[in-house]
Amino acid sequence: MKGFTQHHFLNHKYRSFSRTKNGAGFTLIETLVAIAIFTISLGAVFGSILMLYRTHGYIWEQSQAIEEARRGIEIMTKEIRKARSGEDGSYPIVLAGDKEFIFFSDIDQDGKTERVRYFLGTVNSDSQTQKCVTFIKGGSCDVTFSNFLNGTLISAQVKVSVEGDLGASNEYAEIFADGVKLGNLCQSGCTDCASTWQGTAVFDVTAQASDNSIQLVADATNQVDPSCNWEEVNHSLKAQFEFSWAEEIAGTEHELRKGVIEPTNPPVQYPSNQEKISIISAYIRNTPPIFEYYDKDGNKIEPLPARLVDTKLMKVFLVVNVNPNKPPQDFQLESFVQLRNLKQE
Secondary structure: OOOOOHHHHHHHHHHHOOOOOOOOOOOHHHHHHHHHHHHHHHHHHHHHHHHHHHHHHHHHHHHHHHHHHHHHHHHHHHHHHOOOOOOOOOOOEEEEOOOEEEEEEOOOOOOOOEEEEEEEOEEEEEEEEEEEEEOOOOOEEEEEEEOOOOOEEEEEEEEEEEEEEOOOOOOOEEEEEOOEEEEEEOOOOOOEOOOOOEEEEEEEOHHHHOOOEEEEEEEEOOOOOOOEOOOOOOEOEEEEEEEEEEEEEOOOOOOEEEEEEOOOOOOOOOOHHHOEEEEEEOOEOOOOOOEEEEOOOOOEOOOHHHHHHHOOEEEEEEEEOOOOOOOOOOEEEEEEEEOOOOOOO
16 A cells, blocks of 8 residues: 555544535535524424414404303393382482483382492492581672592583572572583572472583683672571571592503492491492403493483483493403494483383
8 A cells, every 4th residue: 555644544534534424415504404494493383383372262262252251231221221210219310411411210129229330440439418508698608618629530420400599580599600601590490599409400510620720600680688597597598519520540550440339227228338349351442431321212411410310311332452452353342222210200
């Protein structure tokens, strides 16, 4: 083996093992590239499978939310249909808001009428009552409500009643809220020194109460004399202001809730601290109102006070979506309900 060194032999041997016998083998780089392509392909397949499972899971969750809301709206309309006066004699409808409705109904068929509240999010409803009196001929008196809000005001109204020297057509009281005239009480239908509240009217004061303070004034005409003695001697005019409001507390704005208060034993009351609250659906996305109100002729009622006495038909509308940022899109549920005990009034 002259001229053929050991180095030449080893080098030749190494090269021969880098190929298969037919010369069609893979280099190291080719093998790594193939593994990389396989890994990427496998990742894409598993990613697609994972996405499919996630999409399927979301669709299932959305369908469950829709079914939950559907059951809720069926129960709600059934209870609203049977609305009736409270055990304490209260009118069947207590509050008729866009996203809160309070009424009386025997929802558990026990012969007793419960106070029922359907509302979106953490909606807080409350009320305060104040009275004032004037002893001056043609005088005025006022009350102020302030620092009553803990969240964002939804609606506010005031129920005003008066008593005094109010028997003649020129003897009446003008009612103002923060300087804005709301209306007149007792221009007709009242008597002098009745020793009971009369001329009752309800006014929407949402705009005036939005700054967390409102001043209410009862101003007697010049003909109202200080000749009445109910509780206060020689007064000309007394006024009672029942101020109520609804506000939204941030944090649970997509939860449709139900609150129920059982009546107490006589004397009947509905204590707000005994309200039992349950969640109907946690995925309500309403921007439009949940509740709409219609009179006996099918006309939509906008003013809040008129909703209490003129409502004969209601529309309940829910927008359901587990996650608005993902398909499928919003699902809408709609139902109309006639208040059976009010349709003839």
